[in-house]
Amino acid sequence: MFNRRSLMMAAASAFVLTAAGPAAAQDAIKIGNTMPYSGPASAYGQIGRTIEAYFNKLNAEGGVAGRQIEFITYDDAYSPPKAVEQTRRLIEQDEVDVLFQNLGTPSNTAIQKYVNAKKVPHLFLATGAAKWNMPDKFPMTTGWQPSYQTEGAIYAKWIQENVENPKIAILWQNDDFGKDYLIGMKEALGEAADSLIVAEAPYEVAQPTVDSEVLSLKASGANVFFIVATPKFAAQAIKKSHEIGWEAERFLSNVSVSVGAVLKPAGFEASKGVISAAYLKEATDPQWADDPAMAEWRAFMDEYYPDGDQASSFTVFGYGVAKTMEHVLEQAGEGADAQAILEAATSMDHVENPMLLPGITMTTGPTDFAPIEAMQLQRFNGETWELFGEIIHAESS
Amino acid sequence: MAMSDETMTGGASGSAKAAPVPKGRAAAAGGKSTLGQAVFVILLLGALALPFIFKNFTIFQMTMLMVYAIAILGLNLLTGINGQFSLGHGAFYAVGAYTAAIMMENLGIGYVWTLPVAGILCFVVGFLFGLPALRLEGIYLALATFALAVATPQFLKLTPFEHWTGGVQGIVIIKPDAPFGLDAVLNADQWLYFFTLAVGLFLYWLARNLVRSRTGRALMAIRDNPIAARSMGVNTSVYKATAFGISAMFTGIAGCLGAIVIQFVAPDSFTFALSVAILVGLVIGGVGWLPGALLGAAFIVFIPNVAEEISKGLAGAFYGFFLIAVIYLAPQGAGGLLRALVAKLGR
Numbered sequence: 001m002f003n004r005r006s007l008m009m010a011a012a013s014a015f016v017l018t019a020a021g022p023a024a025a026q027d028a029i030k031i032g033n034t035m036p037y038s039g040p041a042s043a044y045g046q047i048g049r050t051i052e053a054y055f056n057k058l059n060a061e062g063g064v065a066g067r068q069i070e071f072i073t074y075d076d077a078y079s080p081p082k083a084v085e086q087t088r089r090l091i092e093q094d095e096v097d098v099l100f101q102n103l104g105t106p107s108n109t110a111i112q113k114y115v116n117a118k119k120v121p122h123l124f125l126a127t128g129a130a131k132w133n134m135p136d137k138f139p140m141t142t143g144w145q146p147s148y149q150t151e152g153a154i155y156a157k158w159i160q161e162n163v164e165n166p167k168i169a170i171l172w173q174n175d176d177f178g179k180d181y182l183i184g185m186k187e188a189l190g191e192a193a194d195s196l197i198v199a200e201a202p203y204e205v206a207q208p209t210v211d212s213e214v215l216s217l218k219a220s221g222a223n224v225f226f227i228v229a230t231p232k233f234a235a236q237a238i239k240k241s242h243e244i245g246w247e248a249e250r251f252l253s254n255v256s257v258s259v260g261a262v263l264k265p266a267g268f269e270a271s272k273g274v275i276s277a278a279y280l281k282e283a284t285d286p287q288w289a290d291d292p293a294m295a296e297w298r299a300f301m302d303e304y305y306p307d308g309d310q311a312s313s314f315t316v317f318g319y320g321v322a323k324t325m326e327h328v329l330e331q332a333g334e335g336a337d338a339q340a341i342l343e344a345a346t347s348m349d350h351v352e353n354p355m356l357l358p359g360i361t362m363t364t365g366p367t368d369f370a371p372i373e374a375m376q377l378q379r380f381n382g383e384t385w386e387l388f389g390e391i392i393h394a395e396s397s
Numbered sequence: 398m399a400m401s402d403e404t405m406t407g408g409a410s411g412s413a414k415a416a417p418v419p420k421g422r423a424a425a426a427g428g429k430s431t432l433g434q435a436v437f438v439i440l441l442l443g444a445l446a447l448p449f450i451f452k453n454f455t456i457f458q459m460t461m462l463m464v465y466a467i468a469i470l471g472l473n474l475l476t477g478i479n480g481q482f483s484l485g486h487g488a489f490y491a492v493g494a495y496t497a498a499i500m501m502e503n504l505g506i507g508y509v510w511t512l513p514v515a516g517i518l519c520f521v522v523g524f525l526f527g528l529p530a531l532r533l534e535g536i537y538l539a540l541a542t543f544a545l546a547v548a549t550p551q552f553l554k555l556t557p558f559e560h561w562t563g564g565v566q567g568i569v570i571i572k573p574d575a576p577f578g579l580d581a582v583l584n585a586d587q588w589l590y591f592f593t594l595a596v597g598l599f600l601y602w603l604a605r606n607l608v609r610s611r612t613g614r615a616l617m618a619i620r621d622n623p624i625a626a627r628s629m630g631v632n633t634s635v636y637k638a639t640a641f642g643i644s645a646m647f648t649g650i651a652g653c654l655g656a657i658v659i660q661f662v663a664p665d666s667f668t669f670a671l672s673v674a675i676l677v678g679l680v681i682g683g684v685g686w687l688p689g690a691l692l693g694a695a696f697i698v699f700i701p702n703v704a705e706e707i708s709k710g711l712a713g714a715f716y717g718f719f720l721i722a723v724i725y726l727a728p729q730g731a732g733g734l735l736r737a738l739v740a741k742l743g744r
Contacts, residue, residue, distance in 0.1 A: 037705075038713050039670065075705050075712060080567070080666045081659045085461065092454035106567060110661035113569055175554065175565040206551055 027063075028070040029329065029336075031055070032096030034086045035103050039077035044103050046308065047126060048073050050318025051101060053305035054326075064329040065336065072096060076107055083107035084114070091120055097338045098123055101144075101321055105129045105176065108141075116140045121342040123328070124321055124371070128255075130180050133370040135346075142345060142369040144321055146279055146394075148177060148253070152184025152228075153394040154277050154375050155251050159224055160189065160196075163249055167198045169222035171213055171237055173229055174202040181228040181253060188394065198222050203233060214240040218248075226251045231258060235266040242270035252276040254375075263380060272382040277375035277392075280355055282385065283316050293354030320355030324362065324371070327351055359391040368395070432739075444594055448587040457658070458698060460590045463597045464655040465694035469678040470604055470687060471647025477685030478608055479640035480620030482535060485542030487672035488549040489519050489645040491662075493652030495553065498568040498662040499561050508573045508657050512596065515653035516646045523645020527638035546672040550664035567663025570656060593654050600647060604687055607643070616640055648675070681723055683732020692731040696723070 035048035055071045058064055072094050076083040083102070090096045099115060102108050103126040115122045116138050124144035125132050128151075132143035146154075159166050170185070172178035182200075186193040199220035201213040210233050217225065218241070225248040227237045234256035241250060252274050256262045263271040281288050288294045297319050301308050308315045329336070331344040346369060350361040362371040374393040378385040448456050472486050496515040500506040526545065533541050553562050562568070574580045575588035583591070607613050615636050618626035627633050656662050674697045681696040682689025696719075704715035727734035 037709060040668070073709075075701075075709070077670070077701075078665065079668070079670065080661055080663050081461075081655070084659050084661065085458065088454045088457055092452055106565070106663045106665045109567060109569065109663070110659065110666075113660065177565075205554070 027066075028068040029064075029341075030070045030072060030094065030096040030098075031325070032087075032090035032094060032099045033071065033073040033101050034076040034083050034090070034107065035073055035101075036078035037075040039079065041078040041104065044078075044126070044314060045075075046312060046314040047101065047103065047318040047321075050305055050308060050315045051322045051325075053308070054300065054319060054322035057300060057304050058326060064326055065332065066334045067329075069329075076104075078104055078107065080106045080110035084110050087111045087115065091115070091118055096120070098341050100124060100325055101126050103127065108132070112138055112141055119338075121338050121345065123342070123345050124324060126317075126321070128180070129176065130183070130370075133368070135367055135369050140342065142364065142371070144324065144371050145317075146277075146372050146375055147184070147370060148180035149184030149187070150370070150373050150394045151254055151277055151375060152181040152186075153188035154377075154392045155226065155275075156185045156188035157392055157394065158377060158389070159249075159251075160192075163224055166196055166224050167220070167222040168196050168224040168226060169199040169201075169217040169220050169248070170197060170226045171201050171203065171210060171217060171229060171233075173233065174204055177230075177255075178202065178228050181226075184394075185226070203229075205230070207233075209233075210236050211240050213237075214246075215244065218244060218246045222248055224249050224251070227256075228253045229256060231256045231261045235262045238263070238266035238274060239270050242267070250274045254278065257378075257385065259384070268382050271380050274380045275377055276380075276385070278378050278385070278387065279357060279360055279372055279375045280313065280316055280320060281357060283313065284311050285384065287387075296354065316355050320353050323353055323355065324351070327353075357387070357391070363395070441598075448583075448590050453584065453586045456586045456590050460586070460593050460658050461655070462691070462694045462698045463590075463593045464651050464658060465675070465678060465697055466690040467597050467600055467654065468648045468651035468675050469682060469690040469693045470600065471644045471649075471651065472675050472679045473682070473685065473687060473690060474604060474607070474616075474647065475640055475644035476679060477683075477687075478613065478620065479616045479637065479644075481530075481637060481640065482539040483542040483641075483644070484539050484669075484672050484676060485545035485549075486644075486648045486675045487667050487669065488542075488545045489523060489648040490652035490655065490671060490675070491549050491553065491667035492519050492522055492645075493649030494656035494662045494667065495562060495568075495652075496649070497653040497656040498570055501570055501657075502568050503561060511653050511657075512650055515649045519649025519652075520642040520646040523649075524638050524642030526645070527641025528634075530641065531634050531637055543669075543672075546669045550667055553664040553667070563663075565664060567661060567666070570660045570662070572660050573657065589658055593658070596650065596654060600650065601687065604647070608687065612636070612639075677720065679730075681720075681730055683730030683735075686730070686732030686736075689730055689732040 033048060035045050036042050037045040037048065052071050052073060055069045059068050063069060072090060074086040074089065076086050087099070090099065098121040100123050102111070102122070105127045108125050108127055112122065120140060122141040124142060128145055128148045130147040130149040132141050133147070159168065170182065172182055189196055199217050199222055201217050203210045203213055214237055225241055225246065227234055227250060229237055234252060238250065241248070250273065254277055257276045281291065281294060297316065298310060300319065301310050301315060328341060328344045332340045346364045346366065348362050348364045348371060350363055352361055356372070357376050360372065360374045364371050373395045374391050376387050376391050377389050378387045447459060468486065468490055472483060475481050475483055493515040496518055497508065497511040500511045500514060501508055530538055530541055554565055572585050574585050575583040579588065615626065615631045618629070618631055619633050619636055623633055678690070678693030678697045682693025700719050701712065701716055704719065705712040707715050
């Protein structure tokens with residue numbers, strides 16, 4: 001009985017959606033998305049909510065290029081099978097024009113082949129894997145944020161230019177995330193990689209600590225310690241390297257820059273001097289207190305997403321990527337179809353974005369589907385992160 | 398687990414008749430099976446027509462529904478028929494799925510052959526897991542299988558196996574087209590639907606016959622009264638381990654089909670949530686009532702979407718509400734509800 005009723009509800013809602021389709025399709029552009037609104041990665045759901053709020057703002061102000069945006073976002077619970085189902089629903093039932101900001105490396109891997117076969121643009125994915133930049137094989141799929149490879153390359157460049165006689169030791173998480181950093185760093189070091197990298201120690205996520213890895217890396221006599229780790233292990237590595245008095249220049253992967261989750265548990269004294277890279281403005285950083293773009297973002301948050309966390313990097317991220325989509329839709333022009341939108345997304349020439357650090361822009365081209373490929377280094381001063389030096393570029397093309 | 402069970406005897410409704418007990422029972426069972434057959438034929442005709450009426454997306458959803466139904470059927474054999482608990486069937490589902498993916502993508506073997514291999518492999522794994530688990534009863538067994546479910550995604554990520562499992566990245570599978578020139582008539586989604594339907598029907602037939610056989614009676618005797626069963630000469634440990642093996646085999650074959658339909662396997666696809674979903678499907682469908690698997694599968698495929706439709710922010714809460722509502726209104730699942738309705742109408 002209940003099953004039948006819910007089936008009928010599902011059928012009825014499907015009818016409503018399809019019935020609303022043709023009428024709205026005249027002037028609305030349909031953008032589809034999947035996000036983990038539930039499950040282990042549900043914190044990322046804030047990104048989807050921010051994007052939705054921003055599109056609501058655009059619609060309230062008359063839309064983009066004369067059209068309203070219909071943003072359809074479904075929960076995939078960070079489960080690849082669910083992502084496949086929801087993506088098929090978006091493409092086959094809701095008939096979206098483009099997919100945008102689908103989140104998670106496994107989920108996007110699961111749908112990539114299907115989406116490309118269906119020829120639906122699969123734009124600005126929310127994942128740091130490098131494999132979204134393969135225009136030959138997957139001409140519909142593009143990344144957005146700097147990939148882990150790009151970040152690895154950026155550290156390598158800075159080390160080569162600024163550290164005298166570098167001897168690099170790397171602690172890395174043994175999965176695709178860790179390997180991407182290694183690839184990026186080795187490619188940027190080029191032929192010198194073998195002589196400059198004196199020690200590598202992988203660790204498994206199932207391990208309780210990385211203390212012994214840190215000790216063996218120190219024994220290699222390295223003066224650069226590169227920590228490619230997720231928050232828990234990053235905190236251990238920072239703490240341990242400080243405890244044993246290893247005076248190396250320490251680099252920390254961007255995924256673990258959280259002050260609350262990593263540097264505080266590691267100890268502020270132990271964390272002092274750690275270097276990492278950034279590309280977005282940090283919501284809580286006092287230097288952006290008077291920044292007009294951040295003021296605009298705060299005003300937007302207050303009006304359209306009042307429940308949103310203004311201290312979170314996810315809401316800044318969502319706003320920035322939604323702005324990118326707005327730009328693409330404007331460029332594609334009035335009455336643009338999916339192909340025109342894809343072309344606009346893959347022909348960006350130094351496009352600025354208010355959420356990116358000054359000097360970082362977005363560029364794409366026929367052989368470059370990675371929009372952001374520059375970052376700026378920051379050093380932890382014992383209280384907050386401080387940006388320093390020039391913007392470092394690691395463009396693939 | 399003293400649960401009244403239709404497949405077992407013909408149920409409580411038979412006793413209402415005035416005729417001599419054995420005859421009345423036979424008549425009631427006969428009448429029910431005619432009704433059952435009619436329902437079955439109608440459902441089958443509907444299932445055969447469905448791919449020609451609906452869009453590919455719906456066909457895909459119904460295929461996944463059947464896949465989950467097979468997995469639930471497997472768990473039902475273990476829990477409903479044999480009275481053992483499992484919170485770890487997601488693990489067997491994962492083993493089946495990876496068997497399909499590795500055979501198809503690494504070894505280049507046709508997808509049809511992955512089913513028997515996955516079935517046999519999961520039977521062995523299930524049987525071996527069932528042997529030590531024999532010492533565990535009820536809630537302790539549930540905990541042991543819980544550990545299995547939690548450990549599986551981590552094993553799939555381990556470096557030594559990465560060459561085969563693809564590590565965190567998983568394995569992308571190429572979707573098979575319809576064979577024998579059928580691809581002119583059926584697209585890949587329709588073909589996989591019919592393929593899954595055929596496998597599902599075969600497995601259902603197998604399960605039904607198993608339950609009605611001598612082995613089935615032994616399994617149920619163990620569930621209802623293990624001491625009595627043992628004193629009647631039933632080798633409880635062999636039967637219990639076998640039940641675990643067969644149950645794992647069904648769920649493994651479901652995983653195998655699921656991988657082919659989804660075209661992708663990764664450790665994140667087989668988290669503990671999957672095991673819970675299979676268990677939820679079992680309880681909703683009706684513990685011990687085999688056809689309930691379909692209704693249970695419908696619940697786990699559609700209700701999360703319905704809940705999300707109602708409210709994105711409170712989807713989990715609405716899902717929980719539906720779950721509680723069903724448990725409250727139909728404490729013995731859809732099977733119990735149907736039996737109650739039939740009993741009421743028969744009066």
